[in-house]
Amino acid sequence: MTYYIGDVIKDEKMLIARTPETFEKTGVTVKTRTGVEEIDSEKGTVRLDNGKHLPYDVLVMATGSKVFLPEIPGVHEEGVFKLKDLRDGINIKTYIKEQQCGSDKCRKAIILGAGFIAMEMCEAMRNLGLETSVVYRGDLPIKQWDDEFSKIVLKTLTENDVIFIPHKMPVAIEKRKNKPGLRLLTNDGEMDTDIIIIAMGVKANTLLAEQVGLKIGNTGAIMVDYSQRTSREEIYAVGDCCGVYHRIKQQWVHMPLGDIANKQGRVAGANIGGHAMTFPGIVGAQSFKVFDLEVAKSGIDEWEAEQFGFHPVSTIIWGTPSARSMSKGKKLGLKMVANKSTGKLLGAQAVGEGGAVTKINTLSACLWSGMNIDEIGYIDLAYSPPFGGAWDPIQIAAQELRKKL
Amino acid sequence: MTYYIGDVIKDEKMLIARTPETFEKTGVTVKTRTGVEEIDSEKGTVRLDNGKHLPYDVLVMATGSKVFLPEIPGVHEEGVFKLKDLRDGINIKTYIKEQQCGSDKCRKAIILGAGFIAMEMCEAMRNLGLETSVVYRGDLPIKQWDDEFSKIVLKTLTENDVIFIPHKMPVAIEKRKNKPGLRLLTNDGEMDTDIIIIAMGVKANTLLAEQVGLKIGNTGAIMVDYSQRTSREEIYAVGDCCGVYHRIKQQWVHMPLGDIANKQGRVAGANIGGHAMTFPGIVGAQSFKVFDLEVAKSGIDEWEAEQFGFHPVSTIIWGTPSARSMSKGKKLGLKMVANKSTGKLLGAQAVGEGGAVTKINTLSACLWSGMNIDEIGYIDLAYSPPFGGAWDPIQIAAQELRKKL
Numbered sequence: 144m145t146y147y148i149g150d151v152i153k154d155e156k157m158l159i160a161r162t163p164e165t166f167e168k169t170g171v172t173v174k175t176r177t178g179v180e181e182i183d184s185e186k187g188t189v190r191l192d193n194g195k196h197l198p199y200d201v202l203v204m205a206t207g208s209k210v211f212l213p214e215i216p217g218v219h220e221e222g223v224f225k226l227k228d229l230r231d232g233i234n235i236k237t238y239i240k241e242q243q244c245g246s247d248k249c250r251k252a253i254i255l256g257a258g259f260i261a262m263e264m265c266e267a268m269r270n271l272g273l274e275t276s277v278v279y280r281g282d283l284p285i286k287q288w289d290d291e292f293s294k295i296v297l298k299t300l301t302e303n304d305v306i307f308i309p310h311k312m313p314v315a316i317e318k319r320k321n322k323p324g325l326r327l328l329t330n331d332g333e334m335d336t337d338i339i340i341i342a343m344g345v346k347a348n349t350l351l352a353e354q355v356g357l358k359i360g361n362t363g364a365i366m367v368d369y370s371q372r373t374s375r376e377e378i379y380a381v382g383d384c385c386g387v388y389h390r391i392k393q394q395w396v397h398m399p400l401g402d403i404a405n406k407q408g409r410v411a412g413a414n415i416g417g418h419a420m421t422f423p424g425i426v427g428a429q430s431f432k433v434f435d436l437e438v439a440k441s442g443i444d445e446w447e448a449e450q451f452g453f454h455p456v457s458t459i460i461w462g463t464p465s466a467r468s469m470s471k472g473k474k475l476g477l478k479m480v481a482n483k484s485t486g487k488l489l490g491a492q493a494v495g496e497g498g499a500v501t502k503i504n505t506l507s508a509c510l511w512s513g514m515n516i517d518e519i520g521y522i523d524l525a526y527s528p529p530f531g532g533a534w535d536p537i538q539i540a541a542q543e544l545r546k547k548l
Numbered sequence: 549m550t551y552y553i554g555d556v557i558k559d560e561k562m563l564i565a566r567t568p569e570t571f572e573k574t575g576v577t578v579k580t581r582t583g584v585e586e587i588d589s590e591k592g593t594v595r596l597d598n599g600k601h602l603p604y605d606v607l608v609m610a611t612g613s614k615v616f617l618p619e620i621p622g623v624h625e626e627g628v629f630k631l632k633d634l635r636d637g638i639n640i641k642t643y644i645k646e647q648q649c650g651s652d653k654c655r656k657a658i659i660l661g662a663g664f665i666a667m668e669m670c671e672a673m674r675n676l677g678l679e680t681s682v683v684y685r686g687d688l689p690i691k692q693w694d695d696e697f698s699k700i701v702l703k704t705l706t707e708n709d710v711i712f713i714p715h716k717m718p719v720a721i722e723k724r725k726n727k728p729g730l731r732l733l734t735n736d737g738e739m740d741t742d743i744i745i746i747a748m749g750v751k752a753n754t755l756l757a758e759q760v761g762l763k764i765g766n767t768g769a770i771m772v773d774y775s776q777r778t779s780r781e782e783i784y785a786v787g788d789c790c791g792v793y794h795r796i797k798q799q800w801v802h803m804p805l806g807d808i809a810n811k812q813g814r815v816a817g818a819n820i821g822g823h824a825m826t827f828p829g830i831v832g833a834q835s836f837k838v839f840d841l842e843v844a845k846s847g848i849d850e851w852e853a854e855q856f857g858f859h860p861v862s863t864i865i866w867g868t869p870s871a872r873s874m875s876k877g878k879k880l881g882l883k884m885v886a887n888k889s890t891g892k893l894l895g896a897q898a899v900g901e902g903g904a905v906t907k908i909n910t911l912s913a914c915l916w917s918g919m920n921i922d923e924i925g926y927i928d929l930a931y932s933p934p935f936g937g938a939w940d941p942i943q944i945a946a947q948e949l950r951k952k953l
Contacts, residue, residue: 402931402938410926423926430930439930500935501906508913511927521815521828522916525835525844526807530905533807 182355184375201377201415204352204365205408208345208383208399213255217316222325223339226260235340239271242323242337249337250274253327255313257284259431259438261342262296265305266434273338276306278313278329288440289478291459292494299436345399347384360386362397369421371411379415381407388424391442391489391510392451400429426510427490430500437499441507442490445480454483456547462536464498469529473497479506479516479540486515486548488541502537516541516548587760589780606782606820609757609770610813613750613788613804618660622721627730628744631665640745644676647728647742654742655679658732660718662689664836664843666747667701670710671839678743681711683718683734693845694883696864697899704841750804752789765791767802774826776816784820786812793829796847796894796915797856805834831915832895835905842904846912847895850885859888861952867941869903870934878902884911884921884945891920891953893946907942921946921953 178192188196210225212218224235242249252268254261257279268275277284277300283293284300284307300307315328316339327334347364349357358366358374365385367373373380382404386395403425413420430439448455457480463470475495482489491506493499509519520541526533583597593601615630617623629640647654657673659666662684673680682689682705688698689705689712705712720733721744732739752769754762763771763779770790772778778785787809791800808830818825835844853860862885868875880900887894896911898904914924925946931938 400931402929402940405938406926423923425928428928428930430932430935432932432934437935439932441928441930498906500930500932501903501909503930504906504940505909505913507928507930508910508919509917511923512914512917512919514913514917518828518916521811523830523833523846523912524807525833525846525905525908525912526805527835527837527844527905529837530835530842533810535807535909 179351182351184355184378187377199377201379203411203415204357204373204378204380204384205382205404206348206351206384209348210341211344211346212341213313213343215313215315217318217325218341220316220318220325222337223316223341225341226264227345235338236271239273239338251324251336252276252338252340253278253334253336254340254342255279256342256344257281257286257307258342258344259285259429259433262300262433262438263431264340264342265300265303266432268340269303269305269434274306275304276308276334276336278308278311278327278334280310280312282309285438287444288438288492288494289444289459292438292476292478292492295476295494296433296436296438299434303434345383347397347399349384352380352384360395360397362386362395364397366395367407369423370414370419371407371422372414379411381411388422390424390426392427392447394451396427398425398427398429426507428503428507430503435496436494437497438494439500439503440490440492441503442488442510443480444490444492448480448482448489453489455480455489456483456544457481458540458543458547460536460540460543462539463532464495465530470497475499475502475536477502477536477540479519479544481516481544481548483548486517486545487513488516488519491540498536505537516545520545584756587756589760589783592782604782606784608816608820609762609778609783609785609789610787610809611753611756611789614753615746616749616751617746618718618748620718620720622723622730623746625721625723625730627742628721628746630746631669632750640743641676644678644743656729656741657681657743657745658683658739658741660684660744660746661748662686662691662712663747663749664690664834664838665749666745667705667838667843668836669745669747670705670708671837673745674708674710674839679711680709681713681739681741683713683716683732683739685715685717687714690843692849693843693897693899694849694864697843697881697883697897700881700899701838701841701843704839708839750788752802752804754789757785757789765800765802767791767800769802771800772812774828775819775824776812776827777819784816786816793827795829795831797832797852799856801832803830803832803834831912833908833912835908840901841899842902843899844905844908845895845897846908847893847915848885849895849897853885853887853894858894860885860894861888861949862886863945863948863952865941865945865948867944868937869900870936875902880904880907880941882907882941882945884949886921886949886953888953891922891950892918893921893924896945910942921950925950 179189180192181190188198190196210227239249252273252275254264254277257277265275284296285293312330317326319326324337349359349365352365360366365380367380367385371379371381383399386397387403389396410420410422426441428441445455445457459478462475464473464475473496475498478492480490488509493502520538524535584594585597586595593603595601615632644654657678657680659669659682662682670680689701690698717735722731724731729742754764754770757770765771770778770785772785772790776784776786788804791802792808794801815825815827831846833846850860850862864883867880869878869880878901880903883897885895893914898907925943929940
């Protein structure tokens with residue numbers, strides 16, 4: 144008998160309503176609303192929050208991530224939300240709706256953080272009709288992307304009436320006196336708001352792992368091997384709680400993304416089921432949508448390349464997502480980074496009203512197999528006028544970059 | 549002094565209006581409306597159709613392709629058109645417009661052939677309001693694709709009121725008696741029409757090449773090496789007139805496509821200019837649009853794989869171009885073919901109202917670097933809900949196919 148224990152999602156009926164049925168057919172017991180308090184690796188048991196003990200031969204840690212909350216007073220006030228799971232989304236929507244039905248409507252939202260989850264929240268808040276501000280300590284949103292592309296994202300925010308406030312850090316959150324709502328105190332003045340959403344990133348949830356003595360990597364995530372085994376042979380870890388091998392950095396990293404978690408789950412499952420399998424790692428492909436803009440990247444940027452001992456060169460070109468005559472003025476920005484000594488592609492980024500994700504997917508395949516800029520400049524793509532020019536932006540960027548090698 | 553000689557496009561002002569200016573700045577003379585009658589490779593001269601001789605040290609053959617015309621009576625009647633260059637397009641539009649202004653309107657079009665150029669013509673004719681029929685000797689359109697996908701294309705044709713007539717071959721074309729218009733005689737009855745468009749493919753234009761004794765490949769195209777040199781060291785060939793190396797077939801083929809011609813031109817130019825460069829070949833990526841449908845392929849299909857000594861296995865899956873919740877019922881079909889003995893990807897095809905071309909572009913990069921199905925099943929792509937599921941159709945198809953290895 145295998146047990147799946149919901150230690151994170153204890154009380155959200157919606158989320159797990161259909162899961163038990165699915166598993167029952169396969170002879171698997173799902174214990175919902177059940178937390179694990181402790182793992183006894185000597186006895187091979189887990190102690191549940193109802194006091195019972197469950198035995199295991201093989202244990203899979205899928206404890207996910209924890210949101211990063213700033214250490215400031217008032218972070219747990221009513222009206223301050225984190226972003227972790229579906230329940231948070233429901234809570235936020237319910238709060239806004241209830242406030243809007245009341246005499247004092249929820250009109251203003253502040254988002255703390257400016258990563259891609261924060262950007263997605265901007266769109267969600269604007270769609271709910273809220274006056275939305277992003278409060279961020281840095282200059283520009285999405286700092287993992289090139290400044291030139293961050294500026295495009297900033298422009299999109301502005302065009303959609305999102306107020307981006309740079310160089311500002313939260314110091315405390317207070318309930319407003321004599322009226323509903325919140326006050327955000329910062330290093331540079333105060334702001335009144337009705338809701339605050341914290342989107343400042345996540346970290347691996349390693350509480351149980353540490354307690355049972357599993358090795359934790361430099362990235363703060365559980366160390367695993369290519370088979371998803373932890374430092375204890377009988378314990379596997381998958382998803383946001385563990386590390387993943389980055390093929391370009393040639394190093395284990397923490398990248399808590401849903402597609403990676405899915406792959407790791409399958410790999411662990413195959414190995415537990417007796418089919419030896421390894422997870423080949425990632426190249427760092429990721430994307431998000433903010434209003435009409437697609438933003439994507441893969442591999443590493445120049446500053447990371449330098450950090451990892453490469454000698455990076457880069458170029459940014461501006462093309463069109465489809466053939467010029469058919470792209471209705473839409474533009475696509477594409478950045479490529481290569482290693483000067485080998486000519487190999489190290490990373491790519493793209494921003495545009497269309498085409499950014501798919502360009503990055505093709506370049507992810509190039510990164511995956513370690514292709515160099517010469518090859519990419521002449522790679523065979525499915526050209527047809529409605530879908531692009533005879534020279535794809537990928538080829539143009541690679542040829543531009545070739546000149547810098 | 550380098551000369552560029554327009555031997556194909558002699559009389560279309562529109563086409564070459566801006567070209568001479570562009571070249572003049574770089575000290576290049578462009579002779580438009582000038583044909584080459586003969587090449588004298590011993591003297592190193594070309595004889596022009598105005599009787600003059602031009603000397604050369606290096607000669608580039610870019611003579612393009614010739615349309616394939618069926619050997620039937622009446623193929624040159626007024627109202628019968630081939631598809632080769634912009635002039636043909638203008639001629640067709642002018643003919644339809646003039647006919648439509650007259651007392652007997654141009655109402656009916658017949659397209660001979662059912663390849664992707666024929667499909668594009670269906671859309672063009674329907675957009676001009678013509679009753680459009682496709683006459684084809686085979687069962688289904690676009691025979692280079694899997695029958696399952698050809699059927700999707702057929703459905704799209706039918707939904708857009710294009711009549712597809714299979715198992716029919718043209719025997720003769722006649723002017724209609726006593727009234728304007730044409731009559732198409734076939735192996736199975738007659739059809740009246742106002743315009744006939746022949747889209748039965750092209751072959752390499754090797755007239756001058758053969759005359760000067762250049763080696764012609766089995767494909768009927770000029771033989772070149774990886775530097776675009778022909779069998780004579782001082783003569784290069786680029787574009788539709790010459791062959792190209794197919795990395796999956798591991799053989800030289802004739803694939804007259806615009807993006808390949810562009811690449812070959814650059815490679816020849818680099819070599820002539822003293823920068824040694826080789827053209828790394830193609831994987832057979834191609835695409836077209838017919839009404840709202842995207843159709844694309846890369847690599848080789850099963851029947852070709854068998855022909856080339858592989859042991860192919862294949863799978864077709866149906867997914868969505870974006871995340872299921874956001875794809876509004878649109879479907880994407882993806883076929884993958886792999887070699888059973890090595891697990892390497894051999895080819896891919898896709899059909900859908902969106903996403904087909906970009907999936908094939910990513911898979912072209914996989915084909916380019918010889919990736920196997922195991923890797924593709926776990927390749928890192930830029931996942932985000934608006935753009936797709938946590939498992940991309942590419943990964944799903946690869947994992948399905950993996951089971952057949």
